[in-house]
Amino acid sequence: MDKMKMESKNLADEKFQKLAALFPNAVTETKDKEGKTVRAIDKDVLMQEINTAVVDGRQERYEFTWPDKKEAILLANQPTTKTLRLDRKKSISRDCTPGGGH
Helix, strand or coil, X not given: CCCCCCCXXXXXXXXXXXXXXXXXXXXXXXXXXXXXXXXXXXHHHHHHHHCCCCCCCCCCCCCCCCCCHHHHHHHHXXXXXXXXXXXXXXXXXXXXXXXXXX
């Protein structure tokens, strides 16, 4: 019997890998706050590669924002071991009948 992996995907890593595959020239390394070498995307090289307008900083644009939005995005991309589980007794089906239609 196969065991389920009880951790979500690392979305940030997945996105980095996709960018790296599309724009290998933009992949570089830098030092983090602790001085460790970490992977990075060079924004200037990426902008040259896509050769289009890039909104930067406080330049006007349509956006939906709130306090700690950047932190929320970082947290959403981190792997988690939390799992939602079906509770058939509390579930309702599409036609609003109890039991989740099972």
